[in-house]
Amino acid sequence: MALSKDPLSKDSLSDIPTCYATVSVGTPDHPLDKKLEAIAAAGFQGIELGFPDLLSFASKKLGKDVGPQDFDVLCNAGLEVKRRCKELGLKVVMLQPFSNFEGWKQQSEERKDAFKRAKGWIMIMEAVGTDMLQVGSTDSPIPISREVVASDLKELADLLASHNFRLAYENWCWSTHAPDWKDVWEIAKKVDRPNFGLCLDTFQSAGGEWADPTTKSGLVEGNVKREDLQKQFQESLKSLSVTIPAEKIYILQISDAYKPKEPLDPTPDENGMMPRARWSMCLRPVPFDGGYLPVADFAKAVLKTGFRGWFSTEVFDGGPSGQDQEWKDMPGYTKKAMQSHERLLREVAE
Template identity: 35%
Template sequence: MVTLRPSIMSASLGRAWLHDFDAKAHQASKHGFEGIEIFYEDLEHLAKRLTSKETPDGEDILQAARHVHETCTREKLEIIGLQPFLFYEGLVDRSQHARLIEKIHLWFRIAKELQTTIIQIPANFLPADQVTTDINVIVEDLRQLADLGLKESPPIRFVYENLCWSTVNDTWDSAWDVVKRVDRSNFGICLDTFNIAGRVWADPTSPTGKTPNADADLEASLQKMIQEVELEKVFYIQFVDAERLAVPLDETHPFHVPGQPPRMSWSRNARTFAYETDRGAYLPVEKVAKAIIDGLGYQGWVSLELFSRTMAEEGEQVPYEHAKRGMASWKKFQERVQSN
């Protein structure tokens, strides 16, 4: 029997500035989730509420982290990680790199207050003129973080994730290449069904919603993953889908944001939980997940990381609805995994 544990990201349950964190945690627990990823935005907005400050400082964020840990303990939710440590690796502006090295020390303290050992780093998606393509610089930047994390007690682990719109490392295999090159025991990868399928198989700017050779390219990509990825470096996985847009995401689309990559606009507005065909879910995310679980032999946390315009709806029912939808998706996935 494969051991998988359901988790959800705090932001998947509603926007921080609209929906109370304690209410979101309660709904996650009530609906059967065992773990939760903490989104930094939740800490920031909670700190504003707790201190009545418009711009909370580091100590305020730490106070919010303590509150979050107490809440999750009460709700019997394990905090599996803190994210996202944004716009870090490969910066052309090295002074900004130095500022982020200072910032990571605060994040180490936050992780300790949350009693988690994982910090997630999404592959940089700043504009191309702000990020180098020099793989050696990217790797050395991330190795620097990993080495700092190893000095912590307990050591901090970093999980690197390609986003399907990242500036340089937008595929799982380019992110995996970075992980191999960093070559540190505390530096691994997050494999996300949306970001994998959303890059190699899907294209929101296409009338078909797919890339030209979608099925063949995905099959080749997953076979490569099974052959190359080292299981011990997969720190956790994320399982979520997205809707096929009625019309291509071009400059006239309601989701279009000038200067924003189309896949990012799509991600921010139109993710769904897996199997929500009534909401337009269409990615082959089950196939991706099974390649990770059956092909690689993955066991552990499966996080349902949702971004969607539905999270910005107002009302106390929003966390309830998202938790309910997420658990329905998870239960169906469990059934599908066990039946095959």
């Protein structure tokens, strides 16, 4: 849904649809049924279906482990998820997160696997009843040509288009080739397909351009002064609001970030994960609950494009230490997330 670039009046924000990522409440070990019930009870209208939750749901249903490429089994489980969502009045907005897709060498086993997975995920999308696939920008250790990235994503978009599906491409702030919103927008222009748009994210953009978990201040430092950093970020937001057409933004994911108690090690961990990726996994609360990112500023910039589509809560909240959340009260947490959403709309209204 998109409007002309009008002022951010309360009326213009009143019908923004809300969804909630299933991976953002509990863990994959928690029953998906309970997650869906908590999300619906809080007043959300839709879900982002997390692939780890579908895997867990299918495994529990069969009483044995289901693999990530057991697509027939996952489709059967997906039909059950679709039925349950319909009962609860929830729309399956998007399947996520599809990763490590683009940039592999032609004829490589990795590229063959990427397209095999893509075709399997399309089957799952049909089963669960969603038309949108989220694809995260790859964090490949090898250099990737932007032309190759665009070519691969164009091929995936065409594959999705044959099923009337869309591709929502997201900048991950630790990506080696597309960490910023400007990067994914440049790629989107190269892909140039009507079913290719962006998944923007308050954490991924503010947490990349403005914040840095490896510094004492929690901000990007280096050769930039704090006042200059703020000016640069505001200029980036202004550019976003006048550059990206509203119809090319498919969804806005919302989360904040805790400032780490101690700066994170700037080097990759034993699994090769960069610090911003580690930060993303467990230090992302709902806005206004202990975080420090300029979430409202980024949301306002997106809304100034005229975008009035899905606002999705996608958080990974382990508390300020990253290890505190025990998920004893999932309905209480989703209710808090809805309250956060309502406050965010009040903050951005003009």
